[in-house]
Amino acid sequence: MNLSELRYVIALARERHFGRAAASCFVSQPTLSIAVKKLEKELGIALFERASHEVRITPAGERVVEKAQQALEAVESVRQVARSEGDQLAGPLRIGAIFTIGPYLFPDLIPNLSERAPEMPLIVEENYTAVLAEKLKQGDLDVIVISLPFDEPNILTLPLYEEPFVILLPASHPLTARNTLRSGNLEGETILMLGAGHCFRDQVIEACPACAPRAIGEGNPVYTAEGSSLETIRHMVASGMGLTVLPCTAAGADRYSQRLLAIRRFTKPAPSRVVALAWRATFPRPRVIDVVKEAIAASQLSCIRPRLRKTRKTSAAG
Numbered sequence: 296m297n298l299s300e301l302r303y304v305i306a307l308a309r310e311r312h313f314g315r316a317a318a319s320c321f322v323s324q325p326t327l328s329i330a331v332k333k334l335e336k337e338l339g340i341a342l343f344e345r346a347s348h349e350v351r352i353t354p355a356g357e358r359v360v361e362k363a364q365q366a367l368e369a370v371e372s373v374r375q376v377a378r379s380e381g382d383q384l385a386g387p388l389r390i391g392a393i394f395t396i397g398p399y400l401f402p403d404l405i406p407n408l409s410e411r412a413p414e415m416p417l418i419v420e421e422n423y424t425a426v427l428a429e430k431l432k433q434g435d436l437d438v439i440v441i442s443l444p445f446d447e448p449n450i451l452t453l454p455l456y457e458e459p460f461v462i463l464l465p466a467s468h469p470l471t472a473r474n475t476l477r478s479g480n481l482e483g484e485t486i487l488m489l490g491a492g493h494c495f496r497d498q499v500i501e502a503c504p505a506c507a508p509r510a511i512g513e514g515n516p517v518y519t520a521e522g523s524s525l526e527t528i529r530h531m532v533a534s535g536m537g538l539t540v541l542p543c544t545a546a547g548a549d550r551y552s553q554r555l556l557a558i559r560r561f562t563k564p565a566p567s568r569v570v571a572l573a574w575r576a577t578f579p580r581p582r583v584i585d586v587v588k589e590a591i592a593a594s595q596l597s598c599i600r601p602r603l604r605k606t607r608k609t610s611a612a613g
Contacts, residue, residue: 298370300334301363303327304342308352308360309429364432371434372577383582384412390419390587391430392440395495395525396570397421399544400440403594404587411586424494428573437578438587442494443569452573453584455591456599459560459567460502461546463529464538466557475562481505485537487528495568499540502566506540532556542568543598570599 306316307327317327335342342356352360388408392400398421405417420427420436428447430436445452462476470480486506489496500507525545532539533555546558572591574584592601 296334296337298367300330301367303330304334304356305360305363305367305433307331307343307350308356311350311352313350368432368434368575368577372575372579382414383580384586385414387416387418388412388583388587389435389437390417390439391427391436392419392421393424393427393442393494394421395489395493395542395545396440396442398526399542400570400591400594400596403596404590407590407593408586411590412583415583415586423492425492431573431575434575437580438572438574438584440591441571441573442498443571445571445573447573449576450573451576451578452571453588454569454571455588456596456601457567457569458542458544458596458599459565460499460540461543461598462538462559462561463532463541463546464557464559465532465535466554467535468538468557470538470559471557473559476559477562478503478505481538487531487537487539489525489528495542498566498568503540529556540566544596546598 302320303316303322306319307313310316310319313324313328317324320327331342338359340355340359341353342359344351344353391397397419401419405419408415408417420430422430424441424445427436427439427441428445428450431439431450432447440455443452443454462470462481464470470476470484473480481503482505484505488499488506525541528539529541529545531537572584572587578584
């Protein structure tokens with residue numbers, strides 16, 4: 296048994312497909328398949344059920360994968376301890392953020408971190424919450440910026456700030472005559488939304504029922520803009536396609552002539568989200584967390600409300 300074999304079974308359990316699992320591990324499919332079979336033979340149990348078009352993990356396989364994940368986290372902690380023995384702020388930091396936060400936070404965060412930790416270059420990733428959580432647990436990322444709620448085993452979270460939602464609409468839209476808007480004002484409007492998989496989409500639908508997908512014949516449609524970009528949706532609003540609900544840092548009306556876009560706040564109490572920092576409880580560079588927190592607090596995000604609280608550790612059950 297070796298670390299590569301453990302990585303392969305974790306990848307196969309995640310992808311449920313030999314080809315995709317091999318690609319995620321940067322090895323050939325035969326290499327991964329042989330290694331998994333070798334580990335199964337050594338353990339004397341079947342970790343996976345193999346069918347022609349799918350792979351299912353067995354109950355025993357689920358327990359082995361859980362332990363394998365813990366083993367890889369322990370190994371990564373050893374490496375981190377060795378790297379940080381001298382200066383915790385020396386050496387790369389692997390930081391991730393969800394798609395609806397990263398593009399608006401990183402432009403301020405990166406120079407702020409550079410001032411505070413000039414010997415700590417950043418490896419930056421933007422992705423979905425589920426992908427970032429998996430990479431955090433595997434040790435592929437050190438810290439991630441996500442939206443609460445976020446419950447994962449053995450992960451610490453720290454709320455950073457609260458971000459109100461706003462309505463972005465074409466400047467010529469009749470609703471611009473109002474200073475603030477209620478969810479009900481959006482009934483019958485064409486709403487532009489992110490695709491499935493984005494937690495922000497779910498938060499908008501929960502806070503604004505008028506934005507929920509509607510059946511044919513029930514008013515104007517909710518148009519789903521597939522992909523990861525709020526920027527694309529903002530461009531579509533500017534073109535007159537419809538209106539959308541955005542986190543306030545993504546509204547960006549200043550990037551267009553005022554004759555194209557308008558921003559309206561929700562009537563109080565306005566819907567919002569809480570943005571938080573998350574990291575493994577075993578992460579051996581606590582000074583890094585403090586510096587990232589300070590750098591985010593110093594960011595010029597004028598529409599947010601600071602919400603620093605005591606660090607919270609999620610339950611073992613998640």
